[in-house]
Structure formats: structure tokens, C-alpha cells
Amino acid sequence: MDSPVTTAVLAAARAAKDAQPALARLHRGAKDQLLLAMAAALVERAEEIVGANARDLAAADDAGMAPGLRDRLALDPERVATISQQLRDAAALPDPVGEVIRGSVLDNGLELREVRVPMGVIGMVYEARPNVTVDAAGLALKAGSAVVLRGGSAALHSNTALIGVLRDVLAAHELPADLIVGIDEHGRDGVDVLMRARGLVDVLIPRGGAGLIRRVVENSLVPVIETGTGKTHVLVDASADLDQAVAIVANAKLQRIGVCNALETLLVHRDIAAQALPRLAAPLAAAGVRLHADERAAALLPSGPDVVAATAEDWDTEYLALELAVAVVDDLDAALAHIRAHSTGHTESILTRDLTSQQRFLAEVDSAVVMANASTRFSDGGEFGFGAEIGISTQKLHARGPMGLREITASKWLVVGQGQVRP
């Protein structure tokens, strides 16, 4: 017999699946009205939401949650307003559903069209960040899909309050509230059930730390879009413009710490290393970055407390902190080999003035986003002009790189005939 958690989570997923056709029938105008009404309701009921959040924060303080995590969890009226703005932004985006992707008339007169359709039910598994709850629900809704949301247990009360507000708006618009369902109350066991809900959930998107993502990828029977982990490389080629390189490396490492498109390994061509490394290191050292340097890089860096010898693990560590792995490479081939061995396939950038180097790097690096002469921090759905981002896919199937609304839709083929049979 199924456990109560299994029964409850499968019932929630089935309810979402049964609710979804009502959403699929809505055109853009109705969906946008819904999103705007949700945004207004969040602001109206901000006090209730902040109150629920205070319970989560109190528990977090008792548990000694790290300040960074606590900050991501905390809500105040201003942050609720920011969250509601995400829904208004989603309303402003074009509707991905209905787009004709390609089409033709076949020799026999059959009219063929591939059209974009809602995915169906999207499962989201993420960490204790209440803003993701609203963002994911809003984007799924705009893309015509129901969502099953599982945020971190630490955000249980916040998420329950937010989801409650969104569901009330659905009901007020005579739509099934089960277009948005939360399963936080079932804890980690609930995620295990969700991962096995094949046939009820069409895709599962894990967003968060490497451990969470690996757990979902390795255990899910539902198709998964793997997001996130970014062991991101910048190669300073022999011909790099050094002023640009110093600015880009500092920006890639420092503009925002703790995000997946931040720089994690710096590779420097040996022909420019002696000249470049001290200059590249200066702004990093000033910001308190500890450099994990290989032997050749260490020899060229001003020694001090900020430079430590790199270990084997450093080449595979996503620090998400004021830490950076640094290596000197013999040439482009050595850099490409290093990246092939250690990249998580998220984002890599070459800084060069040499056309051949740029062409080879763009062609041969097998990552979601491959750049030349730009900061890795541009690897982002907002920066790409998608208007919204549900995550950054590091897998090759379905979507690769920043995912916007289009990437959380599916397609189907329509074939209109006039009585054709196959000879």
C-alpha cells in the first residue's frame, strides 16, 4: 500500500494534470489578466505573507541558518512588491503558445505545421527562496502549464502563504486552483514521489545546489532538465587585450558572487602569463579573492596570504565564493583539453585578438554558452533578452543554456488533409 505522502503527492500531481486543460484553452489576454491580478493580490496581502515568512525566519534563526541563506529566505513588503513585479514582467512577455515553428504543404496537399503547445505539468524542485515560488508559477502559467512546486522546507510557511494567494486568484477567475499546487509539507519524501510521477508530470526542473540537482537527475523517472552547476572558465589567450582582460576577469569573478555564471577557473596562456597574471590578480586580491594557483601561476603571482597551491579538487570545484582556480596553459589545445576535462558545460569565454583562436574556441568548446571577449556574467536569460529565466540548462536535450518561456513549452504537429490516404 502507498504511504500517505505517496498518496497525497500523486493526488496533487493528478489534480494539476486534470486542471491544466482549462489553462491551455486560455489565450494571452486572459492569462495576462490573471498574472496582473496575482501581482495585485500579493501586494494587497503582503502583511499576511511577511507574517508567514517571519515564522520561517524564526525557525531559521533557531537552526542557526547561514546569513546568505537567511537573506534569500527573508521577505519584507518591499521584497513582496519586487516578487509581484516578476508576474507583471511575465504578463508583458509574448505568449509562446501557438507559435508556428515550421510548416509546409506536402506534395500530396497535406498541410503540415509544427506548433508550440504547453508542456502540461511542470514540476519545480528548488531551495528555500520564496521568490522562485512566484516566479516559477507565473512563468509556467504564462506558458500554459500547471506547476507542482517543492521549495525548501525552510520556506514552508512563506511558500504556503504565497501559493495560497495565487490559488485564491485562480479560483476568483473561475479557474481550477490546482493549476498551482505546493507539496512542501511532504518534505523530501514528497520529492521522491514527484520524481516517480511519470505520466502525471511532464518535466521536472531542479534548481539549486549540485547535491539537489544530482539527486533529481539520478533518481527521476520523469524527464528532467538539468540546470545550474557552473564550473566556468575564462581563457586569457596570448593575444588578449590586457586592459580588457583585467576588466572582464574582475567582472566575471566579482560582479556577483555565488551565481552559476560567475568565474571559477582562470586559464592564462604561458606566453602572456608573466605580464598578465600580476595585473589580473590585482583587483581580485583587492576584493579578497583567494587564488588557488598551479605551480607555474603561483610563481608569477605576488606571493601572500591570498595565493594557495591548487589541489586536484580545485579544477572541479564550483566555489560560489571569493575563491578562484588559476592555471597557466601551454597553448590553446592545452586550454581546450583542460576545459574538456573539467567544465560542467555551462559557460566558457576566451579573451583574444586572434581570429583563429576565437573561431576554434567557439567551435570546439562543448558548453551551453561559449563566449569571446565578454564576461561570463552575460550567460543569463535576462541578458539574452528572454525577459525571464527559469534556469540555465547544462544538458543537451530539449533546452541548452538560459531557459525562457519557449524552453518550458513543447510542440506538436498538426496535419490537415482533404481525404488523403497513403498509396
Added chain:
Amino acid sequence: MDSPVTTAVLAAARAAKDAQPALARLHRGAKDQLLLAMAAALVERAEEIVGANARDLAAADDAGMAPGLRDRLALDPERVATISQQLRDAAALPDPVGEVIRGSVLDNGLELREVRVPMGVIGMVYEARPNVTVDAAGLALKAGSAVVLRGGSAALHSNTALIGVLRDVLAAHELPADLIVGIDEHGRDGVDVLMRARGLVDVLIPRGGAGLIRRVVENSLVPVIETGTGKTHVLVDASADLDQAVAIVANAKLQRIGVCNALETLLVHRDIAAQALPRLAAPLAAAGVRLHADERAAALLPSGPDVVAATAEDWDTEYLALELAVAVVDDLDAALAHIRAHSTGHTESILTRDLTSQQRFLAEVDSAVVMANASTRFSDGGEFGFGAEIGISTQKLHARGPMGLREITASKWLVVGQGQVRP
């Protein structure tokens, strides 16, 4: 410690992964030359291939293999020539790699392009059909990917001979032979290892019976594209053109038995049922089709040995045989509900002269291919003009419906800057 099969299959997958960059660097001309050389080599060495096949056939005869399966396994020089023609056809197709899918210049001057790239390593798991071995290898090669092939054990000698010929051609062109590797000798255990080779194999495509596909879908850690099972429906609407309907239903059921786009359930609107059912049944009865009819349909059909009472299982059975489930439905809503409950999401068709019925059917049926007034047998990559077909995806992620060369590629984003940093 790993078993010898684990070690061997992981080594094969790793060899394919290491070989793939050499293929990724080839442009269309070189890839097409390779395919043409492979086609010529197969014809040249047909005797050797047919000899290997004879060993498989002898074992099949000893094991009492069913005639239909034996026929799919059997090769003669003429069939080898047909198989080699698949490679020539692949050479004639445009190269999917390098296509610019979309692109723009961002406000800050960054040049953004999404380009089509090879998938990497494609794993194919299929049944004892030697033609699939060559077809899959040829299409993967054209799309820039290495392949790991696992055909049915009953075709072991045939597949080994075919793969040997293809590998010899690779070596003769100074390319790594491991672009095409077979793991048939490791039996079913080899498939289990392949399914867990995450990081070495980029996608696994199972092609064959429902049992094989379910096994792969439920156990694979490698992303899977689910293909195949087609519990295909045709709805004869109240306003259908009866002459057309009779021709289309006969074509959908009889033009080729045993394929996934053949008709498996016929739904007839009650307002036309009395008039339509006897006419629809006539060509089916003449061809020896047994009708599994619900009570209302049975009452309107000429009774006889060809009509039996439908059981609950009939609505979910893909017969792939001279069998057809038949039901009378009250209206379009009832038909849509029946399809929602029983379709495998492959292909459904409505036969109607009513615009609203057609629009609703096309919009609301959530299958890979949704048709109006055409035979379900058109749900096919060749018919769609793809030039080749690697299978028909019944999942929503990545590819849906017939899959050609494009559907076995991935994409990546190229970002070319001039020193941009994020403010």
C-alpha cells in the same frame, strides 16, 4: 569492482566519446564522402555480411523464431543493397550541424547566435533488425555524433559484420573507428550499463516493442527519447464524408500492419454510427480484421466471426495485427475524453466536415501528431519530408513526433563581444 561487462561497455562508450570531436570537425562534404564510401563497402562485402546473417538465421530457426521476426532479420544481397541505399540517402540530406537557429545583437553590442551542434554520443537500443544498425549509424554520423549500438542478440553476427564494414571505412579515411561501436556481445547486461553511462552517452533512443522502451525509460540515468508505442485513434465525426472515411479507415488499418502509426481504435459519432459502421467495416472484414466492438458498435455491425465484444484492455492495446477496437461515442467531448484516457500520444485523426469539430480536435488532442481528414499512416518522417527517420517520439521533451536529423542534434549559444562587462 566492476563486472567485465561494465568495464567493457563503459570503455566502448568512452571510446565513442573520445572519437566524436574528430567527426564534429568534419564539414558536410567529408561526411557525405564517408557515407558514400560506406554504402559502396557494404555492397562490395555483401557476401561476408550475408554469410554472417546466415549464422543468425540458423540460430533463429533452431530457436523457432516467428516468421515475421525472422523476415526482419534476414539479409540477402538485394537487401544489403537496399540498406546501403539508406546511407546514400543520408548523404543527400542537408547537414543539420551549423544551422543558425536564431540570433540577434544585444543592446550592449554582444552578438548572440544559437547554433545547431552534434549531440555527442547517441546510444541506440533496438531489436534484431540489421537495417537499423546501418541506418542509425549513418544518420548519427551525418548529424556529427558517435553511436553506441545495441541491436537484438538474435542479430549479433549480422550486426558485428555490418559494424565491422563501417568501422573499416572510418579507419580507411583516417578517422577513429570508435565513432561506431557495437555492444551486442554483452547482451542485456550491456544495455543496463549503457543506461547508466551518464556523462559518456548524451541521449539514449530505444526503438522497438513496448517492453523494451518501458525498460529503458524506467531505468536509464542517461536522458532518453521515448519512441514508438502508438495506440492510434481515428474519430469518424457526425459530419464526416463517408466515402472518404471508408477509404481513410481502411488505409490507416490495412496499408501496413504492425507499424506504430497504424490505426488501433476507431471511434464513431453516434449520429452517423448506424449508417457508417457497416460501410466502414466492409473492407476491414474483407481483409480479415477482427473487430473488438463495444456494445453499441456491435449492435450496428453485421454479426459474425469477425466481431467480438471489446474488453477493458482493448482500449489500451496496440494490436499491431489484424485487430481493431471500435466504439460509438456520444459526441466530440466523449471522443476527446476517450482519447485523453487511452491514447499513447502518438497520432490521432478526426474525419469531419465541421470546422469547429476540426479546430477543437486539433487544439485539444495532446498527441505528437494530430490530423484532420487524413490517414494516420502519414505520421512518418519520410512522409513529412525529413528524408530519414530515426523514430517517432511520443514524449514532449526535446523532440515530438517523427525525428529526422535535426532532432538528433543539440544546440549551443555563441556570444561574441568586444570587451563587454556586466554593469
